[in-house]
Amino acid sequence: MPKVTDEAVIIGMGETRVGKLPGMNSVQIQALAVHNALQSCGLTIRDVDGLVNLDPYGIPNSMFSTTLAEYLGLKPTYCTTVDVGGTVTGMTMMQQAIWAITSGHCRTAVCVYGENALTGRPPGGHGSWLKNLLGGEEWEEPFGLQGMVSMYALLAQRYFHDYDADESDLGAIAVSTRQHALLNDNSMMKTPMTLEDHRNSRMICSPLRLLDCSLVADGGGALVITSAANARRLGAKRVRMRSFAMRMTHNTVAQLPGIEDLGMREAGRDVYESAGIGPDDLDMAQLHDAFTISALVTIDALGFCKPGEAGNYIRTGATAPGGKCPVNTHGGLLSQAHIGGMLHLVEAVRQLRGEAGRRQVPDARLALVSGNGGIFSICGVSILERM
């Protein structure tokens, strides 16, 4: 069973504006996110001796942690880049930082991701412009697979078949997520959405429509993690990573397992067990929602309802603002912006610090964050807790 220590804790978080940040490159965006995160806890770059980041997917870079460290003026004693997959990367960054701090490599680390995925995209490009897909190009491109949408469309079509679900279930989470986004000043989507808007939006890859897809965006997010002793000395607000687990099952879409064997269920079971809690104990959930179908599969797998019942669960109002367990209180990848899932973690920490303004979940103590990279190729779940 995964064990996570509370000898290192999260004391700060920050994000940049999201959407179009014309003229800004990925190094600048990550640097800005780091400075914003440090500001949230009254620290400066002089206090930082650890750095963990992810390099941009659109324009891959080598040695991106040292690139960013030099740009920031840091000479860290622990410095690394990790790439696992959507939001699982952010959780793994946190775990790396916690391990580095508790084993004495550094005292205060920043974890950061950001890039100019929207303005850095070639003109006329559709979707997320990835330099490479999932490494299986020889077995994908000759058949016409390009980008991420068609992979998730294959998953969605099968979900409809296995559970007798339909597009109104996809629409339910799109609408719930938009309601949250309207409470976030830093979200790309500013207008309400109805089920009818969803149903009338352009078909991209059946059954997924435009409003089933997340928002390619420029932007970045960062977290500050330090030793528990230092956090107490600073008098900082503290959040701990109470539990974290991951499961990798496959990589390319040709190797896609059945929906109940994607690994999310097992990762969830591990974090619930090691944290000693269940879905009913959560104050909120930030679920990786690159597509609407991702959220449905995750809601089922993490035990919020029976398999295939996610649509009905969402229609009870549970996931909406003020619901039993609000999902994606920042507006998610679907309606805030797709910043690799980093802002799912930033939002969870912000909520647990009680700093989420008009979208604050009252007295929030426990937040679940889920992630999946590729096509549910790797799944990760973590529980964050206010201390």
Next chain:
Amino acid sequence: MVDVFAILPSPSNESAPFWEGCNRGELLLQKCGDCAHVFYYARLFCPKCGSRKLEWQPSAGKGTLYSFTHVGVSFYGPKWESQIPYTLVLVDLDEGPRMLSRLTGERRAKAMIGDRLEVKLVEVEKQKLPYFRIAGE
């Protein structure tokens, strides 16, 4: 079907037999000489037991449709507009492996999960590609 566009594979030391097989009219799968696991795609090692004793064997080219999507947007730029909509499928081959492919044929738009499919090799710039069509078409 006319003017099918495809990004052609760049065969490697491990995948060349597969693509050469297609050009001879065969859909080849690797079979492990130690554990008898049949798998797709081409590798140097058996992904089940790690053995290097692998052989190529022809598939019957028949399978069952696991899922499909009609692609409605050209992610490859304007040249591909003429291909839209086209249909991607995940097909469960009778020999076991799941495979991503493209569906061709008249009944493509009426595809349903569970349909029986059969391989239909489609030539693009001198490389035959193992696409599928609904069986009996």
